[in-house]
Amino acid sequence: xxxxxxxxxxxxxxxxxxxxxxxxxVNFIKALLSNPPKKFEIxxxxxxxxxxxxxxxxxxxxxxx
Numbered sequence: 001x002x003x004x005x006x007x008x009x010x011x012x013x014x015x016x017x018x019x020x021x022x023x024x025x026v027n028f029i030k031a032l033l034s035n036p037p038k039k040f041e042i043x044x045x046x047x048x049x050x051x052x053x054x055x056x057x058x059x060x061x062x063x064x065x
Contacts, residue, residue, distance in 0.1 A: 014060055017053040024050050 024042075031040040042050070 010060075014057070017056050020050065020053050021057060 028040050031038050
């Protein structure tokens with residue numbers, strides 16, 4: 001029972017971290033392709049969050065190979 005709950009929780013976290021990384025990637029590409037290109041600014045808190053999200057996804061991919 002507990003194993004099933006932890007699997008759902010891990011899947012939930014993986015989906016939302018994936019959406020988060022996709023969102024920041026799209027915003028970066030939009031800033032890069034705008035005319036004229038505008039500076040892509042990200043706060044220190046968001047930078048830490050996206051870094052943790054990316055490291056979680058990389059760990060998840062490596063652990064499941």
